[in-house]
Amino acid sequence: MWTPVLLLGVVVLVLIWTQFVLYSSAGSPDRYLAEKIRDGYSNNVDSHYKKMKNTYRGAELVLGGSNSRPYRESLNVRSKGRKEPAGKHRVENITGISNSSRNGGLMMVPLFQIRKVNGKFHDKWVVLDATSGDCSSAVMTVLPGWTVIVVGEITASVECKPPVCLKLEVQENITQHHMTTEEERLWKRNAAYLTAISHKALQIFDADCRTASANALRVLGFKSTTASGLMYNGTLHFNPYRHFGAWGVVPYALHNISLDREANSRLFDPSSPPVYVGQMTFTPVISGCSMYLPQAFWGLILPCLSDATRCDIMRQYITQRMLREVDAFSAYHHVPSKLNTEAINASSSGVKHRLHKLDFDADKLAAFLDSWICQPGLTLFACFQALASSLELNGFLDSTDVQLVKAWLTSIKKLGVAEPPRVATPWRGVRKISEVPVVLEHRSEIERSLPAVSLQKNFVDPVKTLCAGKMPAQFASVAQWRQPLMTDIVLVIAFRYNKFLFKNLPYLETLHRPFFKHIVYCTPNVTELMTSAGSGNLSHVTLVEGMSDDWYLMYECMASVARLGIQGVRGYLQIGDDTLLNTWMLLNLSRDSIWLPQGFTKMNAHDPKHRWGWYHWTTIHGRLAVLRTLSDLERISGMTSDQILRLDPGYSKSASSQSKTFSQILLSVNTSSALRQHRLRGSESWDDPSQNEAVEFLTNYFRVNRMSGKVAHRALDLFYVPHVLRDTFVKLSRYFMRHGVIIELALPVMHHGMVPKSKVTYVKASSLWYDNRKKTDAFYSGNIVFLHPFKLKAQTETESGRAFFCDVFLQNLSSKLSKFNTTDK
Structure with missing residues (x-):
């Protein structure tokens, strides 16, 4: 029987360093193909790995002053509770990192002896930190295709047998006189990353027992090469909790919020798509679930050994700053997870106290990193080392932390980790949709329900005034927006010109919000739109940039929205802003077929x-x-x-x-x-x-x-x-x-x-041309799916257009939809 748990949708975020997952320096968001990266990296590692066995066997790395002396000990990777018989291990020496005695300011780094269990290891690894909570619910230990390294103790009920699961331990004489418990924990995590890299890992999932879940690994399967997400290019700080619907929640890693309130589970919008954070933004979140791919392995290091929270945040900020050098992004995904609240409550008082006593100001750190410039000509790893030194000079790291970074970079080089090339001119500003999907801001369904008074005033009331009291009840209040009729279709509304969005938005919102849970507006220029007068009325809508070549490529809107990764939908419906939709005609259409209007002209291509x-x-x-x-x-x-x-x-x-x-x-x-x-x-x-x-x-x-x-x-x-x-x-x-x-x-x-x-499915439609466009009422009927065009703002300003819209169309739409009791097809 489960212990009391809290279902949280976003506290468990999945972080991906993404130039190498979904983005390349050329800007394509879908060039990630597992096979390509796997093949390219495997070849690279194989050559370095062979050299490593011949060249680096018995080597050691000594850092510090001239009085430093070599310090040799071994690190064992073995199964829990088992003494491995002779002949069942191969021992490979690789350079390791350690935080030893700080007497005299010396930093001594021991040689790791990684005991490799015979058998085929997977190329996907989980580093599971078991020091912060009960791992009895961490189901990754039995996931097919993954090898788990456990750092710390797990309950006896959880099996940990090689090669599926390995227990990482450090011999007592390494840490007994040189490390505190906290330092040992962080040292082990860094060691575990190196262990996975040394076994030619292609994915490393960095997880915490309290938040780790198999769902996270499934979400990050990357089977689709076209999926993407929303792009955030806003302020210096980004709060992913707000993006995923919890608009009033702040990251628990930096603030004291309660994790044991069941009400929190209702704050998250499970349909929210992934979000990609640009290089000019920092995210103060410790998710407990982070995925790294080979060309981002350099960012795995916990760059200090003094405090777990401090080091996790430092890693997050430093890596996000270094991503700027290679024109890359970080991504956040929604992953449902169960948190063991008993384990949290047992240690919450100490944790909360420590979180409020961080020895650095995160805002100052972000400001410093944003202003820091790496010298031209330096490689990425050299920039990393230079940044660590600058952080020491400004009081964010100490000298041993800097040596730790240096040791890490030396180690991963010897293990064959690729050093991504720096980009001479990092991208700045808003990318066009031909490169990556651009959405200025996504609004969750929960946020849409919050400013009900302003939504009513700005969108519904103008249409009510237009129709002079003839407004059907279904359209008269934003209360209808909270229970839309169709939750499994994304409605994409395309605008050829930005200027028409503000004019037509009240009509479109009033017509479609009661029936579609997901609506995305596609415009030619999102930045221009959001900097124009009236942009305050867009606070609840999701915008995507499309139509790179005017209306000719209007299907770009659909392609972009399909790549956003909106969860739980069965299809995508695109209309123009001047398309009048008989919504009830959609309810009985198959969600698994293509819908197009009837009547094609076939031509001989010659x-x-x-x-x-x-x-x-x-x-x-x-x-x-x-x-x-x-x-x-x-x-x-x-x-x-x-x-x-x-x-x-x-x-x-x-x-x-x-x-x-x-x-x-x-x-x-x-x-x-x-x-x-x-x-x-x-x-x-x-x-x-x-x-x-x-x-x-x-x-x-x-x-x-x-x-x-x-x-x-x-x-x-x-x-x-x-x-x-x-x-x-x-x-x-x-x-x-x-x-x-x-x-x-x-x-x-x-x-x-x-x-x-x-x-x-070929649907009935009325497509009007020339003078017929002045006779909307003559060509409209209740048995067509749509009529085009009907210019909502312009035509309702005429007496005949207003009479058709209010007395015919709205009334017909209301009467038809009231007959349907189902909410989903």
């Missing part, structure tokens, strides 16, 4: 002129752009022209002379004309689809959907992509965006290659 004169067919975003995209997919597939053509069930040799692949059609086009090849800036770093993905696309396109030699197009003012197709959609959309394919060609062509038509 026709230079469109049969009814569609203007964009002959522009740089039209026929040539889609031909180049499809031709590249044929190339990536590795298939011959004959193999591609034979995918079509209607292919025959007698007609083969008339059948052409898209590559062959492109060769016949006069590409020397004035139509230059359009390439989206920043897209060079995006990964191409894999060969298998290209083959699957062509198979669907040619064989299943019979689109050989054809392309389709249509105006798209609404489309839906299920979560199960998220990765496929993101990869393909970015590939089509790279070539600048207009949305009206990109989505119609793309969906024919993604799935069979049987998995597509």
